[in-house]
Amino acid sequence: MMRLAALTALSVIACDSAPSFLRTSGYIGDREATLGWVMLSLAGLVVVITSVLVVAAIYHRRPAVQPTMSSSGGESWIYLGGVAIPAVILFGVSIYSLVVLAQVAYPSGKPLLEVQIIGHRWWWEVRYPGRSPGEMVTTANEIHIPAGLPVRLELVTADVIHSFWIPELSGKTDLIPGQHNRAWLEAKAPGTYWGQCGEYCGLQHAKMHMSVVAEPPDAFDRWLEAQRRPAANPTSSDAVAGRQVFGRACGLCHTIRGTDAGGILGPDLTHVATRATIAAGTLANNPGNLAGWIGNPQALKPGVAMPVVPLRPDELHAVVSYLRGLN
């Protein structure tokens, strides 16, 4: 049963285990997690010490009747243990947290790569600006970055407030209407890091996942170069028919670069077959899920902007076959 649950999770979010902000693998996340552990340890220590003192006070009572109400010599505990020591500790902790905040606010070097992330209900548009407008790459939900290098993020939203959150790499940064928020990321090691919208944004907030795929820099460069190319031409007759159906039925909302499909309401699907998931991490990207998603997205993600498009069965098969070839 556990194995099956794990398998389900694997196929849905393409991730080995549930991500945790305590098991980090990024420059920012590491420092934030350490800060969290230090604060937790200090707070735990305070709880232990005060508990011991309370218990001690219960067993070493003062005499029932005080001869006078004058001082009996206990003030030093209050001045030292209640004021001086906490003041020193809290001052130290606040300096430490300010130092950490300053460390994670900006990357040490100037990032070579800037990625624009646009939050939509309920998916993530990801743009890599090129040297010229024709080089710009637009993709969705899967953010590729070079491992070991800082990457600048520009976070904007197309509708409501969302929050960009990759627990293993960094804390959250909100996407606020009318603002261009800045953040940055650095993954220490290659890997796939799962993320989730961190700010409730409506019906399908829970199915607004994304992932960061950190690759060795040369692999990342190859990926970006491949993404810049226009869509692959269909090779089978089924896929050729699929391109035609797509242009007619899907192209007003979705873009496939190099074809007539140029819609901007939904994700760019130019290289959709290279992505691990569809529908913002909701489903594994395989022919069965593609057919089900295209056939009736409202059943799988109710409220999503994608409508149920009436297609004949052969048209549905053709579109799936076409999309599977967009690698």
Next chain:
Amino acid sequence: MATNTPSCGFARVQLGWLGVLAWIGACSRSSTPVAGGDPERGKAQIVLLGCGSCHVIPGIGQASGMVGPPLTHFAGRSYIAGEAPNTEPYLIQWIMSPQSIEPGTAMPNLGVTQQQARDIAAYLYTIR
């Protein structure tokens, strides 16, 4: 041809010890066994192939699809796609190559192997 008896089929004992074992194993889930099919593996295959994107399938998490018919009470249904009797060989054929039973069907051919289809059929026949 294997039939779809509602109780644990006595006819299956003739399949030998393997059959008996399968029969005992399947009995605990009160189902009709499919020879050589493992319902648990079938469940995993259903998730991997994405069957739940088109079908509501009891016992499969997030299988809420509304493209094809719901597979509720599947073991008790008489026909597959209104075309073939709901028996093990037809079900396996349907899962592997739906077009061969109903040309023009929206159900895609997902390249399912014989063993996968057997496992999936085994699971579907546990849905009573």
